[in-house]
Amino acid sequence: MTVLNERVTTDNNALIQDKSTKSLIKRSIQYIKAGYPVHFTGPSGSGKTSIALALAKKIKRPVMLMHGNHELDNKDLIGSFNGYTSSKVVDQYVRSVYKKDETVTESWKDGRLLEAVKHGYTLVYDEFSRSRPATNNIFLSILEEGVLPLYGLKSTEPFLKVHPKFSVIFTSNPDEYSGVYQTQDALLDRLITLHVGFKGKDQEAVIIREKLGIDRKGAEIISGLIHELREEFGNRKGAPSLRTSLQIARIAKLEDIPINGSRQDFQQLCLDLLGHSVVQGLGLKIEEANELILEVCKKMKEEERG
Ligand SMILES: Nc1ncnc2c1ncn2[C@@H]1O[C@H](COP(=O)(O)OP(=O)(O)OP(=O)(O)O)[C@@H](O)[C@H]1O
16 A cells, blocks of 8 residues: 655656646646546556646645556455454462453454545545456445445444545556446546646657756657657557656666667667567567667667757
8 A cells, every 4th residue: 555645755756747737737626626536548658647646645635546456356445354353361360260351353454445535535546447347336436425335344334424535536548448347437427537648759858857867968869769659659559658768768877878879879778678669569570670769769860960
């Protein structure tokens, strides 16, 4: 379980906010204040999670981060009995009298959702569409009736009223939507879904520069290279993202590799980090993918000279 609060910020996690990101966060705050959960959807590495966490911090409540996965179930969300606690008192105050008092109680551990709903946290439910629809169904009661059903808890109340300060932010990747079930659609219908796409070349160069403290020219070469390759992908899935740009920049900086498309060590770094996604996304053989990456690298060299 990851619990973040306002004070936790590191440079690595800092969100560099351009005009459109600022506006997206501002609008999202308004929707959340009006009581509607927001849902950021977009390709992998487009910044959905970063935006969701930045938004969550702005709400100024403790933040709980939860990742969707097919094994997540009601025990993780609501909680479960996880053993017994026993206490024993042996009283031998009078030597000839032996008195033993033993109590055994079941111990319950609150699940993440129960904790967030009870205390009014902001829940960031990352990649929620990776969880089984049956698991996500519980959000229908929360969003529709404002109650959390307490399956499995031996309490007199069958549900818990949702804390007024509780809010939830969802993220998902539309490439993973194949096979979505009816219940998932019912959930989607209750969310305000906002698209987060890849940023422009210049905006990504600014993020690379500010986040990693590398020079402007280097940041522009990396973002130019990634954009050029992204164009090759067109509408196909798995295009290289800002995440890969940041990886290239970080390694080049750490290893003192000059960011220059004509340098063999920089070319090798690009081949290693981009080869697999180009093979997968464009359906090429590795040799063809490498050729394409080198071609784009060399173009960056020509742009440098110009
Ligand atoms: N505006 C931004 N400022 C700074 N860093 C950013 C920004 N947007 C994205 N990043 C960085 O880009 C990387 C990918 O972002 P993030 O994990 O938020 O994307 P995502 O869309 O949630 O990806 P996935 O779907 O794969 O989980 C992260 O390292 C993140 O810190």
